[in-house]
Amino acid sequence: MHRPTHRPKIRKTGSAFIRGLALYVLLPVTLLCAAREFAPAEYFSVTTRAQAAHVFTVNTTADTDDGSCDQLGTGVGNKDCSLRDAFHFANTTTGAHTINFDLGTGAHTITLTVGELVINQSANIVGPGPSLL
Secondary structure (H helix, E strand, O other): OOOOOOHHHHHHHHHHHHHHHHHHHHHHHHHHHHHHHHOOHHHOOOOOOOOOOEEEEEOOOOOOOOOOOOOOOOOOOOOOOOHHHHHHHHHHOOOOEEEEEOOOOOOOOOOOOOOOOOOOOOOEEEOOOOOOO
């Protein structure tokens, strides 16, 4: 006596699934790879938007904040960039921050006369070392 099994239906369903998988997944992937080979690069380029890096150069020992961090002798206000100016702009801009010092030769002292300095953003402070500043 022959007993019917459901196995042929499972095989048919399984093979239909495989064919569908090949048609809907593998074929588009193959076409995409072929398109990348022959299409111009700008069709597939990925653009990321990086935040701008800000570099502030302290060029005076004065403890002022005139709202401008300028090259010495240029710009508005005191026409300089104090340490307080640099901290102010590092706190109010996004992106990477670096604070450098260009105070000339010799040892220099920055005396805080307006109050404490607060920085609430990540910043790299690059100076000549404690013996010169």
